[in-house]
Amino acid sequence: MTNSKNEMISAGDGSPKMTTRNVNVFYGDKQAINDVSIDVNMDNVTAFIGPSGCGKSTFLRCLNRMNDTIPIAKVTGEITLEGEDIYSPTMDVVQLRARVGMVFQKPNPFPKSIYDNVAYGPRIHGLAAGKDELDNIVETSLQRAGLWGEVKDRLLDSGTALSGGQQQRLCIARAIAVDPEVILMDEPCSALDPIATAKIEELIHEIRGRYAIVIVTHNMQQAARVSQRTAFFHLGTLVEYGETSEIFTNPTETQTRDYITGRYG
Amino acid sequence: MTSTTLLLLVFGMGAIAWFFGRLKAAGLRSAASSPKRALHSLPNYHGWYVALWAIIPALLFVTVWNIVSPSLITEAALTSPAAQQLPQEGFARGTILSEARSIAYGNQSNAFNPLSRTMVGPYEEAISYYQTIGALAALLLVFACGAFAWLRIKPDLRARTKIERVTMMALLIASLIAIVTTVGIFLSLVFETARFFSMVSPIDFLFGTEWNPKAVAGPRGETGFGAIPLFWGTVFIGAIIAMIVAIPLGLMSAVYLTQYAPPRFRAWMKPILEVLAGVPTVVYGYFAALTVAPALRDFAVSIGIAGASSESALAAGLVMGIMIIPFVSSMADDSIAAVPSAMRDGSLAMGATKSETIKKVLIPAALPGVVGGVLLAVSRAIGETMIVVMAAGLAANMTANPFSSVTTVTTQIVKLLTGDQEFDSPKTLAAFALGLVLFIVTLLLNLIALRVVKKYREAYE
Ligand SMILES: Nc1ncnc2c1ncn2[C@@H]1O[C@H](COP(=O)(O)OP(=O)(O)OP(=O)(O)O)[C@@H](O)[C@H]1O
Ligand SMILES: [Mg+2]
Numbered sequence: 001m002t003n004s005k006n007e008m009i010s011a012g013d014g015s016p017k018m019t020t021r022n023v024n025v026f027y028g029d030k031q032a033i034n035d036v037s038i039d040v041n042m043d044n045v046t047a048f049i050g051p052s053g054c055g056k057s058t059f060l061r062c063l064n065r066m067n068d069t070i071p072i073a074k075v076t077g078e079i080t081l082e083g084e085d086i087y088s089p090t091m092d093v094v095q096l097r098a099r100v101g102m103v104f105q106k107p108n109p110f111p112k113s114i115y116d117n118v119a120y121g122p123r124i125h126g127l128a129a130g131k132d133e134l135d136n137i138v139e140t141s142l143q144r145a146g147l148w149g150e151v152k153d154r155l156l157d158s159g160t161a162l163s164g165g166q167q168q169r170l171c172i173a174r175a176i177a178v179d180p181e182v183i184l185m186d187e188p189c190s191a192l193d194p195i196a197t198a199k200i201e202e203l204i205h206e207i208r209g210r211y212a213i214v215i216v217t218h219n220m221q222q223a224a225r226v227s228q229r230t231a232f233f234h235l236g237t238l239v240e241y242g243e244t245s246e247i248f249t250n251p252t253e254t255q256t257r258d259y260i261t262g263r264y265g
Numbered sequence: 266m267t268s269t270t271l272l273l274l275v276f277g278m279g280a281i282a283w284f285f286g287r288l289k290a291a292g293l294r295s296a297a298s299s300p301k302r303a304l305h306s307l308p309n310y311h312g313w314y315v316a317l318w319a320i321i322p323a324l325l326f327v328t329v330w331n332i333v334s335p336s337l338i339t340e341a342a343l344t345s346p347a348a349q350q351l352p353q354e355g356f357a358r359g360t361i362l363s364e365a366r367s368i369a370y371g372n373q374s375n376a377f378n379p380l381s382r383t384m385v386g387p388y389e390e391a392i393s394y395y396q397t398i399g400a401l402a403a404l405l406l407v408f409a410c411g412a413f414a415w416l417r418i419k420p421d422l423r424a425r426t427k428i429e430r431v432t433m434m435a436l437l438i439a440s441l442i443a444i445v446t447t448v449g450i451f452l453s454l455v456f457e458t459a460r461f462f463s464m465v466s467p468i469d470f471l472f473g474t475e476w477n478p479k480a481v482a483g484p485r486g487e488t489g490f491g492a493i494p495l496f497w498g499t500v501f502i503g504a505i506i507a508m509i510v511a512i513p514l515g516l517m518s519a520v521y522l523t524q525y526a527p528p529r530f531r532a533w534m535k536p537i538l539e540v541l542a543g544v545p546t547v548v549y550g551y552f553a554a555l556t557v558a559p560a561l562r563d564f565a566v567s568i569g570i571a572g573a574s575s576e577s578a579l580a581a582g583l584v585m586g587i588m589i590i591p592f593v594s595s596m597a598d599d600s601i602a603a604v605p606s607a608m609r610d611g612s613l614a615m616g617a618t619k620s621e622t623i624k625k626v627l628i629p630a631a632l633p634g635v636v637g638g639v640l641l642a643v644s645r646a647i648g649e650t651m652i653v654v655m656a657a658g659l660a661a662n663m664t665a666n667p668f669s670s671v672t673t674v675t676t677q678i679v680k681l682l683t684g685d686q687e688f689d690s691p692k693t694l695a696a697f698a699l700g701l702v703l704f705i706v707t708l709l710l711n712l713i714a715l716r717v718v719k720k721y722r723e724a725y726e
Contacts, residue, residue, distance in 0.1 A: 066614055097616035104614075108607035111630050120625070121615045171611070178615065 017042045017182060017212040018063060018100075023077035025058050025067065025236075032058045034236040035077075040182065045204060045213045047223035047244065050233035051259065056216045057105075059233070060184050063214065064100040065093050081182070098125050101175035101211075105187040107167035109159035109174070114151050117159040117170055118142060121178035137177055145173035146203045165196025172203065176211075183207075185215040189222065201226050220260055224248050232256045271327065271400050275407055279320040282411040286315025289418050297420070306425035314424040317431055319411030323403045330399040338391040339366075345387035351380060454704060457697035464691045465490045470698060476661035476672075478681065478692045490695055492702070494661035498578070498671035502657060503646035506582025506667060507589055511646075512639060514586075515593025516628075522594070523601045524623055535598070542591035550655035553584035558656050565668040572669045576658030579667035585652050589642045596638025600631040600721065637718035644710035648703060650675040674699050 016039035025033035033055045040046050040063075048056040058067070065086060067073040079086050086096050098121070109117050118138045121127070128134035138155070142148040147169045151162070159170055168188055175183055185204075189197040204213060204226050217223050223230055224244060231241040232253075240247060240256045251257045290304060290311035297303030304311075339362065342348065352358050365384035367373040369392055376382045418424075462470070465488050473491020518538070522531050558580035565573035604627050612622040628635075658670030659680060681696040 064614065066610065069610065069613060094616045094618055097614055102614035104607060104611065106607055108605070108611040110608060110611065110626050120612070120617075124615065124617050124621050124625075174611075174615065 016040060017082065019078075019080045020059075020062070021078040023059070023062060023075065023079060025055070025062060025076075026074045027058075027070070028072045032236055033062070036233075036238045038231055038238065038241060040212055040214055041229070042181075042212045043209055044228040045208050045215060045226050047227035047230045048214065048216045048233060049218070049220065049223050049230060049259070050239075052218070054233040055236045056233055057186050060186055060214060060216055063182070063184055064097050064102055066097075066102065068093065094125075098178045099180055100182040100184065101178065101180035103168070103171050103175055103183065103185040103188050106191050107164055107171050109162070109167050109170050111158065111160050113156045114142075114159050114162070114170060115155040118173050118177045121174060125178055127178060141173040141177040142170075144176050144203075144207055145169045146199060146206070147173055163196070165192045165199060168192060168196070168200060169203065172200070176207070180211060182212040182214065185213065187216050187218060190218065197222070220248075220262075232259065234259075267396075268327070268331070271403060274400075275320060275323050275327070275403060278404070278407045278411065279316045282319035282407075282415070283312040283316035285411075286415055286418060287312030289415060290424075293418070293420055304420050305423050306428075310424040310428050311418050311422070313428050314422070315411055315414040315418070317428070318414030319407045322410045323407045326406050327399070327403050330403070334395045334399060338388070338395050341391035341394070342384060342387040345384075345390075347383040347387055350383070451704065454697055454701045457694055458701045460689070461691060461694035461698045464488075464694070470695075471702075474663060476677070478695055488691065490691070492674075492699065494663045495672060495674045495677055495699070496702075497663055498657070498661070499647050499673040499675075501665070501667075501671055502578050502582040502585060502653060502673060503649065504643050506579060507586040507646045508639065508643065510583055510586025511589040511593045511642060515590045515642075516597050516635065518590065518594045519597035519601055520623055520628075523598055524619065524627070535595075538591045538594055542595070544588075546588065546649060546651040547655075549584050549588045550651040553580050553652050553656035557584055561668065570666070570668050572664075572666055574658065574660075574668065574670040576656060576670045577668050578657060578671045581653050581657040582667070584656065585646055585649055588649070588652065589646055592642045592645060593635075593638055596641065596718075597631065597635045600634025600638065600718075601627055603634065603721075604630045633717050633721035637714040637716075637721065640710050640714035640717070644707040644714070647673075648675065648707050650679065654679050674703050678703075 018040040019038075021037045023033055023036045024031060036059060038046075048060065050056055058073075061067045062075050062079060063086075067075055075087065081096065081099060084091065110120065112120070115138055118141050119128075119134055122134060122137050128137055139148060139152075142151065147166060150166060151157075151170075159167065162170060168191070172183075172185075172188070189200050192200065201222065204215070207213070215223075215226065227244045229242065230244045230247045232239045232247065232251075232255075234255060240251060240253045242252075247256060248260060251260065287308045290306075290308035294303045294308060342362075342365075351361060361378055361381045361384065364373070364376055364378060364381040365388050368376055368381065368385045369388035376385070469488065470490050470492055472493060474493045475489055475491045476494045477489035479489050522534055526534065554576075558575055558577055561577055561580050561583075562573050562575045565577075608626055608630055609622055612626045613619075617625070653673045653676045657673055657676055659672050659676065660670045661672050661677075662669055664671065678696045678699050681692055681699075687693065
């Protein structure tokens with residue numbers, strides 16, 4: 001654990017989409033993330049695993065600066081998106097979030113129609129020139145999110161009237177609609193049943209490669225199924241980061257082994 | 266013995282009953298081998314059990330006795346020889362009797378009518394007789410019921426359960442009092458209104474456009490009880506002008522307080538706004554009548570508006586709007602704060618700015634709650650009296666010119682009921698009809714508002 005802590009950990013081949021270097025996060029005086037350096041690659045789905053409270057969500061929220069909305073949160077270190085420091089004063093957080101989308105643990109569609117939910121991002125970022133183009137974006141996004149077939153006849157119904165799994169796919173469609181480069185998912189399936197979960201996992205498979213995806217999950221099998229790289233966090237530090245197959249079959253750290261085999265106390 | 270001493274005695278005996286009840290229970294408890302299993306309830310409960318048994322029946326008796334004894338007393342006094350000389354005619358007889366009674370009770374020192382003086386003696390006698398009977402019976406009741414309860418104390422007496430039932434009943438009665446009172450007020454309004462409508466047709470009242478109340482109908486049968494101008498004035502001031510002021514300002518202040526204000530500013534501002542809601546309306550009335558209204562009139566005259574009056578709808582409406590701001594703001598504040606933060610985060614994570622998030626997500630999501638708040642505010646505004654009495658004027662004009670004078674339902678109720686009026690003239694009774702209309706309208710508004718707000722709360726639970 002100690003030897004890997006302060007080293008930069010490579011994300012494999014290709015230039016990384018996002019890099020983080022020596023990131024610390026504090027909530028007031030309390031340190032929630034301790035010196036984490038990770039690269040996120042375009043071709044990969046990256047999974048964050050670790051026991052509850054270890055800082056997975058906190059770290060994920062640094063990547064699109066959602067921690068800015070918590071007044072007491074303070075982030076130090078360097079995080080880049082395609083080489084650009086996202087915490088630099090010249091970075092516009094509105095644009096950053098259009099490039100790095102997010103899906104939350106609990107589905108949170110807006111109390112608007114399905115259409116307006118998906119069109120929300122394109123409208124505020126002015127991505128569509130006219131009604132036709134907007135219709136187009138909505139349709140493609142819903143298709144990519146695997147929801148089009150189920151909702152194409154009821155686009156004007158309220159988004160909150162869908163089932164939990166459909167709502168979560170609607171939220172993914174909403175994130176896709178602004179054509180982001182990275183999509184962050186914080187336990188996207190924890191409020192869903194196994195069938196809805198399987199649908200989301202399938203969807204992740206389908207959109208992977210088009211977007212860099214980072215997913216936080218408590219479900220070991222899910223991490224193993226959907227991700228290519230896995231990072232294991234413990235008490236705010238990054239314990240191990242590597243190929244998912246390696247981590248799950250032959251982890252270097254005993255802590256990781258204990259956690260994924262369920263022996264973790 | 267006066268009723269005060271009697272009550273004190275009853276309560277004193279109740280305290281003694283409490284003591285003996287507790288004593289007996291404590292004795293049973295210490296006599297048993299295991300104190301936990303000795304008694305169903307703690308000795309304190311037994312004390313209360315005996316005390317309540319001693320007090321409550323006696324209090325009920327005293328209440329009933331106070332209601333029936335006056336007529337018994339009068340009857341007894343009338344059998345005395347002095348009563349034979351009283352006039353038989355109702356009114357004179359009544360005055361004499363009531364004067365004699367006041368003297369006998371010590372509320373009045375000397376009599377105007379010599380006949381009353383002769384009745385004082387018999388009255389005093391009857392009073393002391395019945396008071397003694399009542400007091401003795403009450404004390405006997407205290408003793409009998411207390412002793413009965415005391416004898417019933419056994420290890421398995423469920424005193425705790427019984428005391429709790431009595432407590433619950435007391436709470437229930439307390440909560441019923443408000444409701445019963447409201448129902449009573451409503452019924453009296455309905456009753457007086459029915460009397461009014463037997464003199465003036467409801468159609469004339471509800472749809473007539475001329476308000477000029479007369480005690481007697483005019484030559485063509487016109488009564489001048491057409492209330493439409495009052496309804497219009499009420500709506501114009503309370504629901505239109507006041508809301509044009511209160512809704513935007515209240516909403517904006519709520520948005521600022523919930524979304525932008527630093528926590529320390531909010532911690533100061535919210536209580537201050539709430540204090541504003543408690544300013545006596547007469548203070549706002551002063552402000553409207555003495556400051557706002559003259560300024561508005563001068564302004565209107567300077568820009569050449571005809572019919573500008575020093576008592577204008579605008580002055581009353583503006584000030585009422587200011588008064589209502591805290592209501593709208595605090596309701597809107599609550600509904601915006603009740604929108605789940607996941608909704609706000611979702612929008613921010615899409616790259617929406619704070620103001621876009623507020624405009625496109627928070628306010629639409631909070632809208633039902635805000636609408637409910639506005640309806641409550643309207644219902645308050647149309648029932649508001651002091652500001653309009655002081656600033657809106659008495660002329661029943663049907664005009665949309667905010668600078669001219671209009672009048673409202675509440676103002677007219679005040680006007681109809683002040684001064685010397687006969688209680689059964691249509692002018693007085695009209696006040697009850699107006700009150701009933703106001704009551705029903707505000708009741709409906711409140712009902713709808715609470716419904717809307719409740720639906721909205723459920724949507725996010
Ligand atoms: N808004 C906040 N204010 C203060 N402390 C916070 C806040 N959010 C998180 N924390 C603290 O930071 C630490 C990491 O929390 P975080 O939510 O990142 O954990 P997590 O790994 O996502 O846990 P889980 O798996 O339960 O979601 C915890 O100790 C938590 O108490
Ligand atoms: Mg989390």
